[in-house]
Amino acid sequence: MAYELFYWPTIQGRGEFVRLALEEAGVDYVDVAREPGGMARMMAAMDGADHPSFAPPFLKADALAMGQVANILLYIGQRHGLAPGDEQGRLWVNQLQLTIADLVTEAHDSHHPIASSLYYEDQRPEAKRRAADFLETRLPKFLDYFEGILGRPEPKDYLLGDQVSYADLSLFQVLEGLRYAFPGTLARIDANYPLLGALRERVAARPRIKAYLASARRLPFNEEGIFRHYPELDGQA
Amino acid sequence: MAYELFYWPTIQGRGEFVRLALEEAGVDYVDVAREPGGMARMMAAMDGADHPSFAPPFLKADALAMGQVANILLYIGQRHGLAPGDEQGRLWVNQLQLTIADLVTEAHDSHHPIASSLYYEDQRPEAKRRAADFLETRLPKFLDYFEGILGRPEPKDYLLGDQVSYADLSLFQVLEGLRYAFPGTLARIDANYPLLGALRERVAARPRIKAYLASARRLPFNEEGIFRHYPELDGQA
Numbered sequence: 001m002a003y004e005l006f007y008w009p010t011i012q013g014r015g016e017f018v019r020l021a022l023e024e025a026g027v028d029y030v031d032v033a034r035e036p037g038g039m040a041r042m043m044a045a046m047d048g049a050d051h052p053s054f055a056p057p058f059l060k061a062d063a064l065a066m067g068q069v070a071n072i073l074l075y076i077g078q079r080h081g082l083a084p085g086d087e088q089g090r091l092w093v094n095q096l097q098l099t100i101a102d103l104v105t106e107a108h109d110s111h112h113p114i115a116s117s118l119y120y121e122d123q124r125p126e127a128k129r130r131a132a133d134f135l136e137t138r139l140p141k142f143l144d145y146f147e148g149i150l151g152r153p154e155p156k157d158y159l160l161g162d163q164v165s166y167a168d169l170s171l172f173q174v175l176e177g178l179r180y181a182f183p184g185t186l187a188r189i190d191a192n193y194p195l196l197g198a199l200r201e202r203v204a205a206r207p208r209i210k211a212y213l214a215s216a217r218r219l220p221f222n223e224e225g226i227f228r229h230y231p232e233l234d235g236q237a
Numbered sequence: 238m239a240y241e242l243f244y245w246p247t248i249q250g251r252g253e254f255v256r257l258a259l260e261e262a263g264v265d266y267v268d269v270a271r272e273p274g275g276m277a278r279m280m281a282a283m284d285g286a287d288h289p290s291f292a293p294p295f296l297k298a299d300a301l302a303m304g305q306v307a308n309i310l311l312y313i314g315q316r317h318g319l320a321p322g323d324e325q326g327r328l329w330v331n332q333l334q335l336t337i338a339d340l341v342t343e344a345h346d347s348h349h350p351i352a353s354s355l356y357y358e359d360q361r362p363e364a365k366r367r368a369a370d371f372l373e374t375r376l377p378k379f380l381d382y383f384e385g386i387l388g389r390p391e392p393k394d395y396l397l398g399d400q401v402s403y404a405d406l407s408l409f410q411v412l413e414g415l416r417y418a419f420p421g422t423l424a425r426i427d428a429n430y431p432l433l434g435a436l437r438e439r440v441a442a443r444p445r446i447k448a449y450l451a452s453a454r455r456l457p458f459n460e461e462g463i464f465r466h467y468p469e470l471d472g473q474a
Binding site for chain 1 (some may be wrong): 250256274288289290291300301302304305307308311312325328331332335339342346350351352353354355365366367370374375378379382385386414441
């Protein structure tokens with residue numbers, strides 16, 4: 001049976017981290033809410049299940065159901081060779097993924113620091129302050145951390161070394177999103193992160209990911225998702 | 238060998254979710270940074286390890302090291318009977334824990350919506366807006382979700398039924414923190430959440446938790462942690 005992914009049909013959003021892992025794994029999946037009648041099915045599944053999700057994305061896999069991105073990836077990673085088999089390796093990839101999730105939340109809140117329920121336009125002054133701090137303080141701290149991991153003890157192809165993991169796919173997605181949202185800032189600091197740049201290109205060139213990115217299954221970035229391009233937030237500091 | 242927990246020594250913070258699990262498990266652990274010379278050891282361990290952490294807390298367990306609260310709890314839960322043994326059960330507890338983590342982040346950001354690096358006093362107007370939305374919109378959504386889980390298919394003692402899990406301990410901690418930070422709001426809405434109230438009391442009465450809460454190991458809440466009592470944020474809506 002194909003996996004069923006439940007996520008908002010018009011954005012990459014948090015669902016994209018799951019889509020990338022399913023694509024790299026080369027497994028069959030249905031992006032339910034993008035099918036006819038799919039949104040109604042998703043809303044019903046969110047409430048009615050034995051294991052309800054607070055929010056999409058969630059995944060059904062035969063008799064199993066699970067929500068929360070890092071949790072879904074924990075499952076996919078173990079099943080499809082996108083995480084190590086040993087306990088320390090699994091814990092480490094999960095730790096990296098959760099740190100990426102923290103960065104994702106901060107990237108989102110840079111344009112929505114007050115309330116997700118309000119329009120960006122209703123929190124623009126606050127967003128300017130938060131985005132400035134994000135780009136000056138928080139983002140470099142996160143990027144330094146991941147660049148450091150890629151560099152120790154010597155430069156590696158992926159976060160774990162030679163083998164790709166789902167955390168690499170997620171880090172690729174975050175780097176793509178940041179370049180979309182903050183092109184000026186990223187262009188200015190890119191040179192500080194050669195290993196992250198190489199990782200981004202290496203993931204994009206993987207055959208299944210490359211085919212996915214060129215397909216209609218890959219939605220474009222837009223101003224409804226996590227990474228939004230509002231030029232006035234792309235700090236000039 | 239005793240577990241070594243590394244976390245800031247003067248706050249409950251995110252480390253408290255780990256402390257509660259270790260206490261309920263009844264295992265020996267050292268709260269490293271609260272020992273003489275411990276802060277220096279923690280800062281060295283954070284940078285120097287094979288598996289560096291972006292931030293505390295992190296845990297050492299014999300040859301294993303791991304960071305990120307939900308990841309540490311995944312490990313402790315499996316080792317010490319605070320999570321089910323089957324795959325669906327483990328994924329479900331992890332999903333619940335990650336949803337609790339989202340609530341924790343939102344509770345923190347209610348007093349720090351602009352930047353963790355700034356004082357509360359430097360983001361007070363923004364905090365008032367964010368806290369109002371948190372208490373009116375987000376908090377009820379989270380509490381409705383967990384109350385619903387406790388009630389389905391019929392009222393349960395714990396999130397999974399009869400057996401306590403680490404997610405119950407974390408939910409207890411969040412409920413305690415919210416009552417500390419927002420006593421007025423919680424008193425007003427308490428009656429809507431009888432099952433959450435019963436869960437909080439049930440966890441507090443567990444012998445090991447009760448002994449811990451009465452000990453000097455339990456730090457008091459204060460205005461340096463996640464849950465802070467600023468009366469002007471305790472909405473009167």
